[in-house]
Amino acid sequence: MTESIVSVLRALIFIVIALALCGLIFSVAGYSAPDMFRAIIDGAFLRTGALQQALRWGLPLFITAAGVVISFRAGYFNIGAQGQFYIGAICAAFAADWLNGLPAFIVIPACFLAGMTGGALWAMWPGILRLRSGADEVITTLMGNFLAVIVLIYVTSGPLKDPSGSGQQASSRPLDAAYRISTSYGVSPTIIAIAILVGVLLWLLVNRTAFGVLSGLAGRNATMVTWQGARLWNIGLASFIISGALAGLAGTVELMGPNGRLASGFLPAHGFTAILIALVANLSIVGTAIVALFFGGLASAALYLPVIAGLPSSAIDITNAAIALFITAKSNIVDRFLRNWRKRGWTT
Amino acid sequence: MSEEKQIVLECRDVSVRYGDVVALSGVSISFARGRIHAVVGQNGAGKTTFARAISGLVSPDTGEIRIDGRALPSGNVNQARQAGVELVHQSFALPPSFTVAEAMQFGAADGRIYSRRGLERRWQTYLDSLNVKVKAGQRIRDLPVETLQSVEIARALVSDARLLILDEPTAVLSPEGAQKLFERIRHLKDVGVTVIVILHKIREVLAIADTVAVLRGGLLVEGPVECSGIDAEKLAELIIGPAARPLEEDQKAALTGSLDTAHAHLAQSVDRATVEPVLKLSAVSTRHDSDGPPLEDIDLVIRPGEILGLAGVEGNGQRTLVRAISALAETSEGKITIEGLDVTRASLQTRRAAGLRVIPFERNVEGLSLTSALWENWSARELLQRPLLSMVRPSELRQRCGTALDAWEVHYSNVTQRAGSLSGGNAQKVILSREMDEQARLIIAAQPTRGLDIGATAFVWDSLNRARARGCAILLISSDLDEIMDICDRVVVMLSGRVVGTFTPPYDLADIGAAMTGVSK
Numbered sequence: 001m002t003e004s005i006v007s008v009l010r011a012l013i014f015i016v017i018a019l020a021l022c023g024l025i026f027s028v029a030g031y032s033a034p035d036m037f038r039a040i041i042d043g044a045f046l047r048t049g050a051l052q053q054a055l056r057w058g059l060p061l062f063i064t065a066a067g068v069v070i071s072f073r074a075g076y077f078n079i080g081a082q083g084q085f086y087i088g089a090i091c092a093a094f095a096a097d098w099l100n101g102l103p104a105f106i107v108i109p110a111c112f113l114a115g116m117t118g119g120a121l122w123a124m125w126p127g128i129l130r131l132r133s134g135a136d137e138v139i140t141t142l143m144g145n146f147l148a149v150i151v152l153i154y155v156t157s158g159p160l161k162d163p164s165g166s167g168q169q170a171s172s173r174p175l176d177a178a179y180r181i182s183t184s185y186g187v188s189p190t191i192i193a194i195a196i197l198v199g200v201l202l203w204l205l206v207n208r209t210a211f212g213v214l215s216g217l218a219g220r221n222a223t224m225v226t227w228q229g230a231r232l233w234n235i236g237l238a239s240f241i242i243s244g245a246l247a248g249l250a251g252t253v254e255l256m257g258p259n260g261r262l263a264s265g266f267l268p269a270h271g272f273t274a275i276l277i278a279l280v281a282n283l284s285i286v287g288t289a290i291v292a293l294f295f296g297g298l299a300s301a302a303l304y305l306p307v308i309a310g311l312p313s314s315a316i317d318i319t320n321a322a323i324a325l326f327i328t329a330k331s332n333i334v335d336r337f338l339r340n341w342r343k344r345g346w347t348t
Numbered sequence: 349m350s351e352e353k354q355i356v357l358e359c360r361d362v363s364v365r366y367g368d369v370v371a372l373s374g375v376s377i378s379f380a381r382g383r384i385h386a387v388v389g390q391n392g393a394g395k396t397t398f399a400r401a402i403s404g405l406v407s408p409d410t411g412e413i414r415i416d417g418r419a420l421p422s423g424n425v426n427q428a429r430q431a432g433v434e435l436v437h438q439s440f441a442l443p444p445s446f447t448v449a450e451a452m453q454f455g456a457a458d459g460r461i462y463s464r465r466g467l468e469r470r471w472q473t474y475l476d477s478l479n480v481k482v483k484a485g486q487r488i489r490d491l492p493v494e495t496l497q498s499v500e501i502a503r504a505l506v507s508d509a510r511l512l513i514l515d516e517p518t519a520v521l522s523p524e525g526a527q528k529l530f531e532r533i534r535h536l537k538d539v540g541v542t543v544i545v546i547l548h549k550i551r552e553v554l555a556i557a558d559t560v561a562v563l564r565g566g567l568l569v570e571g572p573v574e575c576s577g578i579d580a581e582k583l584a585e586l587i588i589g590p591a592a593r594p595l596e597e598d599q600k601a602a603l604t605g606s607l608d609t610a611h612a613h614l615a616q617s618v619d620r621a622t623v624e625p626v627l628k629l630s631a632v633s634t635r636h637d638s639d640g641p642p643l644e645d646i647d648l649v650i651r652p653g654e655i656l657g658l659a660g661v662e663g664n665g666q667r668t669l670v671r672a673i674s675a676l677a678e679t680s681e682g683k684i685t686i687e688g689l690d691v692t693r694a695s696l697q698t699r700r701a702a703g704l705r706v707i708p709f710e711r712n713v714e715g716l717s718l719t720s721a722l723w724e725n726w727s728a729r730e731l732l733q734r735p736l737l738s739m740v741r742p743s744e745l746r747q748r749c750g751t752a753l754d755a756w757e758v759h760y761s762n763v764t765q766r767a768g769s770l771s772g773g774n775a776q777k778v779i780l781s782r783e784m785d786e787q788a789r790l791i792i793a794a795q796p797t798r799g800l801d802i803g804a805t806a807f808v809w810d811s812l813n814r815a816r817a818r819g820c821a822i823l824l825i826s827s828d829l830d831e832i833m834d835i836c837d838r839v840v841v842m843l844s845g846r847v848v849g850t851f852t853p854p855y856d857l858a859d860i861g862a863a864m865t866g867v868s869k
Contacts, residue, residue, distance in 0.1 A: 208739055208742070
C-alpha cells in the first residue's frame with residue numbers, strides 16, 4: 001500500500017516540477033505564467049461543462065492507455081497505439097460502410113468487432129515478429145504507426161472518400177445518425193459504459209488472474225518465468241493482441257461517437273498521450289483511469305485556450321511534453337527524497 | 349621480528365551504516381605487514397562493507413582508518429590508492445569490450461600516447477612478469493573467469509600496491525582456479541605485499557591465510573588470530589554464532605573439509621537397481637548452441653531417494669543438460685522419461701506437472717525476478733499449472749507464501765517486498781520453498797550453494813537430504829567437489845558434453861579429478 005502511495009506522490013511531484021518548468025517557458029515567451037495556469041485549470045476542470053469535456057477526451061484515452069498498460073506490464077514496449085487506434089477506426093468505418101442500411105443493433109456491434117479485430121491484428125504482426133525472431137517491437141510498432149497514417153490517408157481519399165467533402169480535409173461520408181453512439185459533443189452513457197466495462201475487465205485481468213501475475217513477472221524477468229515453465233509466446237502474444245484490440249476499440253469509439261466520420265489524420269497524438277498516461281499511472285489500471293481524466297481535461301483545455309482565453313493551445317503540448325519528460329526520466333533526486341521522507345516516518 | 353609486527357592498516361572503532369542498517373559496528377582491528385590475512389563471516393556479516401571501508405570506497409560514519417600510521421581521510425579512494433591500497437572487487441569491473449592492454453592502461457593512465465601495438469607490448473611485458481598467461485590483445489569479454497581475475501589483480505598491482513584487498517575472490521572460481529589464485533597470493537606475499545582476503549569457506553581460509561578475523565552481524569567477534577592456533581570447528585562456531593542450530597555431524601565435516609567422517613549415511617544405501625527410476629535419459633543428444641558444448645549420447649538414471657552428483661569443470665555441458673531436462677534446450681536425439689512418462693517432446697509445464705523441479709544456476713536471473721514481490725516469485729510455479737485466465741486471489745497467495753517462507757526460515761519483513769532486497773541465502777531459500785514442495789519428484793539443483801555462507805549452505809544440504817528421505821530423486825550439479833563427494837550417493841562426471849565416468853562411494857578425489865580433466869586412468 002505504501003508502495004503505491006509513494007508512486008502516486010512521485011508522479012505528483014514530477015507534475016509539479018514539470019509545471020514549474022512550463023511556467024518558466026511561458027514567462028520567457030512573454031506570457032504571464034499565473035494567467036496561463038489559471039486559464040489551463042479553468043479550461044480543463046473549472047468552467048461549466050469541463051467535466052463532460054474531460055470525459056469526452058479522457059474516456060477514449062483511458063481505453064487505449066489501459067491496453068498500453070497490458071503490453072508494457074508484460075515487458076513489450078508496444079508504442080504503436082496510434083497506428084492500432086487508426087486501423088481500428090478504419091476497419092470499423094469499412095464495416096459501417098458495407099453494412100450501411102442494416103439495423104443499428106447489427107451494425108454497431110459489427111463495427112466494434114471489426115475495430116477491435118483491426119487493432120489487434122495491427123499489434124499482432126509486430127508481436128509475432130518479436131516473439132518468433134526477436135525483432136524489436138519498438139521499431140516495428142513505430143513503423144506500424146507510419147503505415148497506418150498512410151493507410152488512413154488512402155482510405156479517406158480513396159475507397160471511403162466523401163464525394164461531397166470540402167476538400168480541405170479528406171474524410172469519409174458521415175455515419176448515419178442511427179449508428180452513432182454519441183453526439184458530436186462526445187459523451188454518452190454508451191461510451192461511459194464501455195469505458196467502465198473495459199476498466200473493470202482489465203482490472204480483473206491484471207489483479208485477479210494468473211495471467212496478470214505471470215505477465216507482470218515476465219515483464220520484469222522473462223528468463224525467470226521461462227524457467228518456471230511459462231511460454232512467452234502465449235503471454236506475449238496475448239499482451240500484444242489485448243493492447244491492440246483496446247486501441248482499436250478507442251478508435252471505434254472516436255469514429256462512432258464524437259467524430260462520426262473518418263477524417264485523414266484525426267487525433268494525431270492520441271496513442272502517444274495514452275502511452276504517457278500509462279507511464280504516469282505507473283502501469284496501474286486504477287491510476288490510468290485517474291490520469292486519463294486529468295489528461296482529458298488538459299486536452300479539452302487545448303481547445304478552450306485559443307478560443308476563449310486567446311492563448312496558444314501549444315501551451316498544453318508544452319505541459320504534456322514537460323510532464324512526459326519528467327515522468328520518464330524517473331529522476332533519482334526525487335526518489336531519494338521520497339525514500340528519506342518515508343524513512344524519517346513523516347507519514348502519519 | 350619488529351619488521352613482522354609492523355602495522356600496515358589499523359581500524360579504530362569503525363562503524364558504517366546504510367540507512368537503518370548497521371553494516372559495521374565499532375570494528376577495531378589491525379593487520380601486520382607482509383602477511384596474508386583472512387576476514388570471514390556469513391553473508392551480511394559486513395565483509396564487503398569492511399573491504400570497501402578500508403579501501404576508501406565507503407566512508408565510515410564513525411571511527412578512523414590508519415594506513416602506515418597515517419589517518420585516511422574518510423571515504424577518499426584516491427588517497428587510499430596513493431597510500432598503496434588496492435581493492436579487487438567481488439564482481440569484476442573491467443569493461444567487456446576493451447582489450448586487456450586497454451583495460452590495464454585505463455587503470456594506470458600516465459598521460460602518454462601509445463600505438464595499439466606499443467600499448468600491447470608494454471602491458472604484455474608487465475603481465476608476463478607477473479606470470480599472468482594472457483595475450484594483451486584479447487578482449488576482456490573473451491577471457492575465462494580465472495584469467496579475468498588474474499588481470500584484475502595484475503591491474504591492482506600496477507600502481508605499486510603494498511596492501512591488496514580481495515573481496516571473495518574464490519566465489520567465481522573452480523577448485524583448480526582457486527588453487528592457482530592461492531599460489532599467486534603466496535607469491536605476492538613473498539614479494540612483500542600485504543594481502544587481506546575476504547572469504548567464506550573455512551577450508552580456504554586455513555589453506556591460504558596466516559591470520560583470520562571473524563565478522564558476525566557487523567561486529568568483529570574474533571581476531572586477527574594466527575591460523576595455526578585455530579581449528580576448523582572452532583572457526584565454524586565463531587562464524588555461525590551461538591544462535592545457529594546444531595549442525596549435523598557430516599555437514600560440519602563437509603564445512604570444515606574433513607572428509608573422513610562423511611558418508612556415514614551412505615553405508616545404509618539400499619539396492620536401488622530394482623526401483624523404477626524417476627528420471628531416465630537414453631542416448632540424449634542436443635544441437636550446438638551458445639551455452640557450451642552440445643550433449644552427446646547421454647545416458648542417465650536417477651532413482652527415488654537418490655542424490656546423483658554431476659561433477660565436471662564448468663562449461664562442459666552441465667548447463668545444456670539442465671536445460672535439456674527442463675525442455676529449454678531441444679533434444680535432437682534420444683528419449684527423456686520422468687516417472688515413466690515419455691516427456692522428450694513435452695513442454696516444461698508438462699514436465700513440472702510430472703514432478704520436475706529446478707533450482708537454476710543463476711539464482712538472480714533464472715530463479716527469481718528481483719524487482720517483483722516475493723509472493724509473485726513464490727507463486728509463479730503454481731500459477732503456471734493453471735489456465736492463464738483462471739482467477740486468483742492475491743490475498744490468499746500472499747498468505748500461503750508467508751506460511752511457506754516462515755516454514756523455510758526465510759528472513760523477510762513482508763511478502764510484498766521485492767525479492768532483490770533479500771540476501772543471497774534468503775533468496776535461495778525462497779527458491780527452495782518453491783521448488784521443493786510436497787509434489788516434487790525430481791529436483792534439479794544447479795549450484796545450489798554457490799556464493800552462500802556456511803549457515804545457508806548447511807541449510808541447503810539439509811533440505812536436499814530431507815527431500816531424498818522423502819523419496820525424491822535429486823540431481824546435484826556443483827563445481828565444489830567436496831560438496832558433491834559429501835552428499836551424493838553416486839557421482840557422474842561430464843566432459844565436453846559426454847558422461848565420462850560414474851563413481852560410487854568411497855570416492856577417490858584423484859580419480860574424479862582425472863575424469864574431469866580428461867586424463868585417462
